[in-house]
Amino acid sequence: MFFRSVRCISSKRCRISSYTIDTEVPWHWHDAFEIELIHHGTITLFDQTASHQLKEGDLCLIRPQALHALKSEHCEFYAHRLHRTF
Numbered sequence: 001m002f003f004r005s006v007r008c009i010s011s012k013r014c015r016i017s018s019y020t021i022d023t024e025v026p027w028h029w030h031d032a033f034e035i036e037l038i039h040h041g042t043i044t045l046f047d048q049t050a051s052h053q054l055k056e057g058d059l060c061l062i063r064p065q066a067l068h069a070l071k072s073e074h075c076e077f078y079a080h081r082l083h084r085t086f
Contacts, residue, residue, distance in 0.1 A: 034079055
């Protein structure tokens with residue numbers, strides 16, 4: 001398993017997941033926009049052209065079907081997937 005812990009906060013209109021990561025997440029993609037807010041620590045986000053260092057307080061948007069990977073020694077972040085039909 002890639003995530004040490006996962007918590008979900010959801011309602012009929014919104015689902016936000018809280019992740020703790022201390023390893024690598026291999027290349028993957030989603031059918032939805034993904035908004036990530038770094039709560040604690042740092043993480044490296046890799047896309048097909050570059051790597052991006054994200055730190056506490058940073059916010060990023062990953063477009064649908066964008067291939068990406070993650071790597072961190074310890075990071076806590078919130079992620080919200082927003083489907084294109086929303």
